[in-house]
Amino acid sequence: MMNIDELKIELKSFFGEGEIKFDEPMRNHTSFKVGGPCDIMIIPNSKEKLIKALELIKKYNIPYFIMGKGSNLIVKDGGFRGVILKLTGLDYIIVKDNNIIAGGGASLSNTAREALLNSLKGMEFASGIPGTVGGAVAMNAGAYGGEIKDIIEWAECVNDNLELIKLTKEDLNLSYRHSRVQEENLVVVEACFNLDKGNYDEIKSNMEELNRRRIEKQPLNYPSAGSTFKRPTGYFAGKLIEDSGLKGYRYGGAMVSEKHAGFVINYENATAKDVLEVIKHVQDVVYEKFGVKLETEVKIIGED
Ligand SMILES: Cc1cc2nc3c(=O)[nH]c(=O)nc-3n(C[C@H](O)[C@H](O)[C@H](O)COP(=O)(O)OP(=O)(O)OC[C@H]3O[C@@H](n4cnc5c(N)ncnc54)[C@H](O)[C@@H]3O)c2cc1C
Secondary structure, eight states: OOHHHHHHHHHHTTOOBTTEEEEEEGGGTSTTOOOOEEEEEEOOSSHHHHHHHHHHHHHTTOOEEEESSOTTEEEOTTOEEEEEEEGGGOOOEEEETTEEEEETTSBHHHHHHHHHHTTEESOGGGTTOOSBHHHHHHHTOEETTEEHHHHEEEEEEEOTTSOEEEEETTTTTOBTTBOHHHHHTOEEEEEEEEOEEOOHHHHHHHHHHHHHHHHHHSOTTSOBOSOOBOOOTTSOHHHHHHHTTOTTOEETTEEEOSSOTTOEEEOSSOOHHHHHHHHHHHHHHHHHHHOOOOOBSSEEESOO
């Protein structure tokens, strides 16, 4: 019997219906709506169960990948051989004075909404980012001049030895779309944001204004993963792509958005291959024209 079959049997005795899925199509779990099946998906609803899952995965030496809402993720069409650990079961949000403590799988926008309801300011920038708290910490997500680095107090993570460790803002090494979480393959299970007391109406109108700007500028009616590329030093990816004449460039069902050239969108039943072809073409043309290498912000996993 293969290791993965033995793992499946052992997992079934720990995880109930709804917490574990087999041959699960990843297109149902990515905002791009692309991706073939993963062998196993586990959605643990407690830290203990998450650690148990990791223990078993390591025991059988099976590859794994941690995900939140898949809003910055492309899974290739052949899917993922191994286990996808989806953290969205850890979705609690607790408000304590000026702090918000949220599970790694809590929705970032729900967390920002909770801040609003408690008249806590500083998290408005995050209200339109469609990921989880863990994904946002891993990516140091940011928008409209704010980033996770500005508000995070600490994050509790599981390390490679399966220990729970608490990392402060400084420990987390946060920089543009980067963190120690990515460097060391940590799993963020909980984070604490430190906010300031503010005025409910002002926070609300600030959030509404930022979301209005998003709706106006971004192709939110098509599946995507937001900005496909990181901002290259000294440039804007969208402007370079637009100036390369690539707005509307299409391959299969994937396209460079006409509304915002920094977004590759799933225009019509795109496969992951279509999306990756568009990304490659954009990188090649922008490099040819401007000598700038565009790096993807989006994470790419799986097999063709
Ligand atoms: C319409 C749209 C708009 C967007 N706007 C913005 C924006 O303004 N600013 C911005 O920064 N991003 C934006 N994004 C991208 C995305 O929402 C963020 O990167 C978000 O933080 C990803 O969170 P996630 O839970 O979806 O992570 P996933 O896509 O599931 O994973 C992304 C990465 O984070 C890691 N990860 C996820 N959860 C954990 C965890 N608990 N522990 C450790 N690692 C983890 C994964 O391994 C992977 O490497 C946008 C996306 C879309 C679709």
